[in-house]
Amino acid sequence: MHVPDGFINAPVSAVTGVIAAGAVAVSLRGARRELGGTSRSESGGERTAPLAGLVAAFIFAVQMLNFPVAAGTSGHLLGGALAAILVGPYTGVLCVSVVLLMQGVLFADGGLTALGVNITDMAVVTTVVAYLTFRGLVKVLPRSRRSITASSFVAALISVPAAAVAFTFLYALGGTTDVSIGKVATAMVGVHVLIGIGEAAITALTVGAVIAVRPDLVYGARGLTQKLKLRVGGELVDAPEPAEEPAPAPVAARSHRKVWIAGLVTSLVLAGFVSFYASANPDGLEKVAADKGIDKKAEEHATSDSPLADYGVKDITDARLSGGLAGVIGVGVTVVAGSAVFWALRRRRSTDTDPASTASVSETSETPEKA
Incomplete structure (x- = not known):
């Protein structure tokens, strides 16, 4: 659903740019709490x-x-639901924003003047809608790993047509062609409900796989452990709470290195090899744009001459090798850029909450007065 330049006019693109910048600023602040882990509540x-x-x-x-969803149409993961459930809603917005920035700058995927539109639609809307849906479901469902996985499926399913509705709203405000909004809405929502099924399956499978190995690494699974049950008189009852809460298990000491390496290798294989077999059909937005004529004023991408434009390496004629190398480079650049941002936020959080650091700053500020 990457919106190219020229679909939305300049004023609406500018407004969404401000909205996106504000959302990223709020997410940077919120992600510092999600990444901090400095208190019991943030364990x-x-x-x-x-x-x-x-x-x-x-x-x-x-x-x-891209996976096929209908005749001549494909879809791909948006990722807002997956990111929000795995690492938290604020951090999730930043994850998808980093991806969109890398895609727009390096791969000419999604217009640069439309970056605000894409972040607002694909990062903010999907993440917020998915996480609110997810939290609502886990509160009413039994506390179990299955309920988390099922909630992930539903949340992801709903987030995709929600993004389609959001795009239609933005197009109604600033579309550059005179097209019936009703027809655009019907087509967008219809095809993205189908894409949402694929999104939901990918999200649920990924969340379920991580929960099966390391449930402590799933943000959406924190605090959802089941109470211990005892059989009394043939009936299951909740075990009494201990008089004194024991010290938390040192899960932080458990290395996440194996999970990280497995995830990175999986990403490299998917981007470097499996992507060659992806559907070549246009995605939902491209198909609707072509069918309804909302792409008449689409503009050439500002980085269309990039060495990695269209997910291929320039001057490499072998399509399989070119696409595979581009995918591997993309994964590498994204993991480095994303990790740098999140490590910086975590260090900032640690500095802000370190009593020794705070005391040092206070003493330094008082020294001139004593002198």
């Missing part, structure tokens, strides 16, 4: 930072895998 946050960059790279890789 597990110290493990989120190294995985957040990986989540961004994984989303980049899976977005290269």
Whole structure:
């Protein structure tokens, strides 16, 4: 659903740019709490930072895998639901934003003047809608791993048509062609409901796989452990709470290196090899744009001459090798860029909450007065 330049006029693109910038600023602040892990209520946050960059790279890789959804139409993962559930909603917005930035600048995928539109639609809308849906479901469902996986499926399913509705709204405000909005809405929502099924399957499978191996690494699974049950008189009852809460298990000491390496290798294989077999059909937005004529004023991408434009390496004629190398480079760049952002946020959070650091700053500020 990457919106190219020329679909939305300049004023609406500018407004969405401001909205996107504001959302990223809020997410930077919120992600510092999600990545901090400095209090009991934030237990597990110290493990989120190294995985957040990986989540961004994984989303980049899976977005290269267009899957067929209808005659002549394909779809791909948006990733907002997956990111929000794995690493938190604020960090999730940043993950998808990093992916969109890398795609727009390096691969000429999604217009640069439309970057605000894409971040607002694909990062903010999908993440917010998915996470609110997910949290609502896990509160009413039994506390179990299956309920988390099922909630992930539903949340991802709903997030995709929600993004389609959001695009239609933006097009109604600033579309550059005179097309019936009703027809655009019907076509967009219809095809993206089908794409949402694929998104839901990918999200649920990924969340379920991580929960099966390391449930402590899933942000959406924190605090959802089941209470211990005892059989009394042939009936299951909740075990009494201990008089004194034991110290938390040292899960932070458990290495996440194996999960990180497995995730990176999976991302590289998907982007470098499996992507060659992805559907070549246009995705949902491209198909609707061509059928309804909303692409008449689409503009050439500002980085269309990039060495990696259209997910291929310039001057390499072998399509399989060219696409595979581009995918591997994309995963590498995204994981480095994402990890740098999230590590910086975590260090900032640690500095802000370090009593020794705070005391040092206070003493330094008082020294001139004493002198």
